[in-house]
Amino acid sequence: xxxxxxxxxxxxxxxxxxxxxxxxxxxxxxxxxxxxxxxxxxxxxxxxxxxxxxxxxxxxxxxxxxxxxxxxxxxxxxxxxxxxxxxxxxxxxxxxxxxxxxxxxxxxxxxxxxxxxxxxxxxxxxxxxxxxxxxxxxxxxxxxxxxxxxxxxxxxxxxxxxxxxxxxxxxxxxxxxxxxxxxxxxxxxxxxxxxxxxxxxxxxxxxxxxxxxxxxxxxxxxxxxxxxxxxxxxxxxxxxxxx
Amino acid sequence: xxxxxxxxxxxxxxxxxxxxxxxxxxxxxxxxxxxxxxxxxxxxxxxxxxxxxxxxxxxxxxxxxxxxxxxxxxxxxxxxxxxxxxxxxxxxxxxxxxxxxxxxxxxxxxxxxxxxxxxxxxxxxxxxxxxxxxxxxxxxxxxxxxxxxxxxxxxxxxxxxxxxxxxxxxxxxxxxxxxxxxxxxxxxxxxxxxxxxxxxxxxxxxxxxxxxxxxxxxxxxxxxxxxxxxxxxxxxxxxxxxxxxxxxxx
Numbered sequence: 001x002x003x004x005x006x007x008x009x010x011x012x013x014x015x016x017x018x019x020x021x022x023x024x025x026x027x028x029x030x031x032x033x034x035x036x037x038x039x040x041x042x043x044x045x046x047x048x049x050x051x052x053x054x055x056x057x058x059x060x061x062x063x064x065x066x067x068x069x070x071x072x073x074x075x076x077x078x079x080x081x082x083x084x085x086x087x088x089x090x091x092x093x094x095x096x097x098x099x100x101x102x103x104x105x106x107x108x109x110x111x112x113x114x115x116x117x118x119x120x121x122x123x124x125x126x127x128x129x130x131x132x133x134x135x136x137x138x139x140x141x142x143x144x145x146x147x148x149x150x151x152x153x154x155x156x157x158x159x160x161x162x163x164x165x166x167x168x169x170x171x172x173x174x175x176x177x178x179x180x181x182x183x184x185x186x187x188x189x190x191x192x193x194x195x196x197x198x199x200x201x202x203x204x205x206x207x208x209x210x211x212x213x214x215x216x217x218x219x220x221x222x223x224x225x226x227x228x229x230x231x232x233x234x235x236x237x238x239x240x241x242x243x
Numbered sequence: 244x245x246x247x248x249x250x251x252x253x254x255x256x257x258x259x260x261x262x263x264x265x266x267x268x269x270x271x272x273x274x275x276x277x278x279x280x281x282x283x284x285x286x287x288x289x290x291x292x293x294x295x296x297x298x299x300x301x302x303x304x305x306x307x308x309x310x311x312x313x314x315x316x317x318x319x320x321x322x323x324x325x326x327x328x329x330x331x332x333x334x335x336x337x338x339x340x341x342x343x344x345x346x347x348x349x350x351x352x353x354x355x356x357x358x359x360x361x362x363x364x365x366x367x368x369x370x371x372x373x374x375x376x377x378x379x380x381x382x383x384x385x386x387x388x389x390x391x392x393x394x395x396x397x398x399x400x401x402x403x404x405x406x407x408x409x410x411x412x413x414x415x416x417x418x419x420x421x422x423x424x425x426x427x428x429x430x431x432x433x434x435x436x437x438x439x440x441x442x443x444x445x446x447x448x449x450x451x452x453x454x455x456x457x458x459x460x461x462x463x464x465x466x467x468x469x470x471x472x473x474x475x476x477x478x479x480x481x482x483x484x485x486x487x488x489x490x491x492x493x
Contacts, residue, residue: 049338061423067429135434238338
């Protein structure tokens with residue numbers, strides 16, 4: 001093939017290759033100088049990401065259960081994830097901690113940790129999937145979020161449930177996910193009280209969202225119809241983040 | 244090979260049938276061939292180049308996403324070749340590019356099947372022809388004079404990369420929605436297996452691109468044909484006159 005085309009290769013190709021090299025160089029520069037960080041490109045990509053939120057909402061199956069696992073598959077301790085390192089975790093004082101309620105909720109009286117421990121518990125052994133690509137099997141228990149929202153008289157027709165955390169982290173989920181049978185307010189891991197790095201005393205665990213949607217060290221829950229940015233969505237991560 | 248360049252039908256659709264009236268001389272009739280079209284009809288060229296852009300976005304952003312949690316400790320893609328400075332930008336590009344890749348891919352496959360192109364160009368693949376082609380390739384005697392005929396190795400590569408393209412979408416859907424599409428995810432086993440399959444599909448596509456682009460640059464007229472449409476060919480059959488046609492026997 002080479003011999004047959006030698007003439008062509010030597011005449012035309014020199015120019016083609018040169019032009020190809022220049023285009024390749026241009027493409028490299030395109031990625032190298034981060035056209036993706038330009039405002040207009042970011043705007044367009046975020047619009048697509050918002051469109052993808054809607055697509056995910058549409059394909060969400062409200063009663064479809066994620067696979068559950070046996071206790072022997074549980075990884076202990078769980079894998080740490082936050083926007084800072086494990087050494088920078090500021091433990092929450094469970095004795096003074098209170099869960100505050102806000103928004104479209106009838107009974108907004110705050111909850112102490114002891115009061116929450118009195119509620120019926122649900123245990124789920126589910127896969128945690130991080131947006132980075134790693135995963136592990138975890139065993140979580142605590143009150144079911146739907147039951148809790150019903151108990152405090154939340155408006156279950158509202159659109160979003162917001163979580164405000166002790167480390168100034170914020171997250172929110174759509175109501176369909178909040179009402180999913182495998183969405184709980186976890187107080188225990190492996191049947192023991194959750195350790196500080198993993199969200200003591202209260203965190204969210206849902207089987208249908210990526211790891212970062214599972215707010216830890218929750219100090220307030222708000223039920224609302226108004227969408228606002230959360231910690232990671234503000235930084236360009238997909239808001240719905242369903243799995 | 245037909246050369247009636249003035250009667251090109253770039254749409255790839257069969258031209259209007261010549262009037263049934265037989266008063267025209269036979270010479271005129273033969274100079275207006277039926278079913279005349281280009282080697283690479285316009286819909287094929289458009290979807291090919293859109294796919295090239297989509298694949299570029301998907302691979303570059305996929306490498307960025309991979310870097311956040313490498314499957315192989317020794318493999319980390321340099322910043323210069325990834326798309327997106329931060330993980331979230333890589334993810335944004337990937338979940339934007341997926342729409343182009345999938346929608347364009349569906350259009351390409353539908354066109355290839357409906358137009359009969361895949362059937363004409365990629366089938367049949369005979370075992371004898373595969374060995375013959377490999378033998379010719381090893382002796383550097385492969386002929387590319389006739390762009391309209393694909394040798395057995397080309398047929399397998401094109402067919403193979405299409406199947407891998409389908410598998411990378413299926414594994415991608417399973418990665419994106421392992422719970423909503425649990426039926427799909429269960430086909431692969433655990434989550435890390437899906438990641439590995441998705442990664443291996445990418446590797447195969449990258450290998451294909453290296454071979455494909457190298458050969459296109461070595462035989463520039465093939466690259467040109469994907470831009471201009473190439474020679475005019477009959478609609479019904481491949482017009483292989485330069486290469487002795489190897490008839491498939493089984």
